[in-house]
Amino acid sequence: MEVKGIDVSYAQGVIDWKKVKASGIGFAIIRACFGWDNDKQIDRYFKQNVAGAQAAGVPFGLYHYSYATTPEEAVKEAKFFLRVIAGLKPTYPVVFDLEDPSQQKLGKANLTAIAKAFLSTVQEAGYYAMLYTNLDWIRNRLDMSQLSSYDIWLAQWSSKPSYTGHFGMWQYTSSGSVSGIGTRVDMDIAYQDYSGIIKGAGLNGWKAEEEPPIVGPTVDEKYEILSKEYDKLAEKYERLKKELGGVLERYL
Structure with missing residues (x-):
């Protein structure tokens, strides 16, 4: 430059x-x-x-x-x-x-x-x-x-x-x-x-630019996130089980 x-x-x-x-x-x-x-x-x-x-x-x-x-x-x-x-x-x-x-x-x-x-x-x-x-x-x-x-x-x-x-x-x-x-x-x-x-x-009176701290979720927030994921997986499991049951009835 x-x-x-x-x-x-x-x-x-x-x-x-x-x-x-x-x-x-x-x-x-x-x-x-x-x-x-x-x-x-x-x-x-x-x-x-x-x-x-x-x-x-x-x-x-x-x-x-x-x-x-x-x-x-x-x-x-x-x-x-x-x-x-x-x-x-x-x-x-x-x-x-x-x-x-x-x-x-x-x-x-x-x-x-x-x-x-x-x-x-x-x-x-x-x-x-x-x-x-x-x-x-x-x-x-x-x-x-x-x-x-x-x-x-x-x-x-x-x-x-x-x-x-x-x-x-x-x-x-x-x-x-x-x-x-x-x-x-x-x-x-x-x-x-x-x-x-x-x-x-951070020279000449300037402060060095600092990366903002990475703040992760609290324990309660993690529990809520995992609970929602569990509910989604449970719904998906029930839906797949019903679909699989219908397929089996047609071939049995």
Whole structure:
């Protein structure tokens, strides 16, 4: 499957989500926050974008932009992110955006540990955790073998992705145009039924769908059912006995 989507932040300004929905966009990933220090680091259009997407019926996920330089800071970021998104029930992944130039020279081991620290904290809180990063970071700055248990959102602006590893979403351009958005916008494709996966597993605030209990008849109800069956069989027996008796009289 392929679902066309967008990811947005304050940079897109005020969005007409009804027009976005009508244009064929099937999901949006909305920036919630960055860093970890205080509420000034909540995206200023976060609440407005979530409310607009919900009202228009656009399924959404949420992302946090990282500036962490140690695993400890990544945990702080994760806890801040969880506080900001508390009470929401996104049907698309919650995402750790790891790509800032200030982090590039931290080394593969440290960057991998940072990603694991954030993602594991979010996952343990009951969310579908995903890593967003670009092809250069995947190839040169992260040990992907240590991150194989997490879904990947690949940023590679091209006509088709060249990464051969697994990824559930692909950001293919930063220069998209969508009705209802007055600026250029990142465009994405999702390859999985995230709503079904997340709801079915009871993640992101959703409760797992439970099969209704099978309730059998009570003892009294069983007795009544068996009594009726017995009466039917008795009537059938009497009827067959009479028919058989008539047949025998004709031949004797």
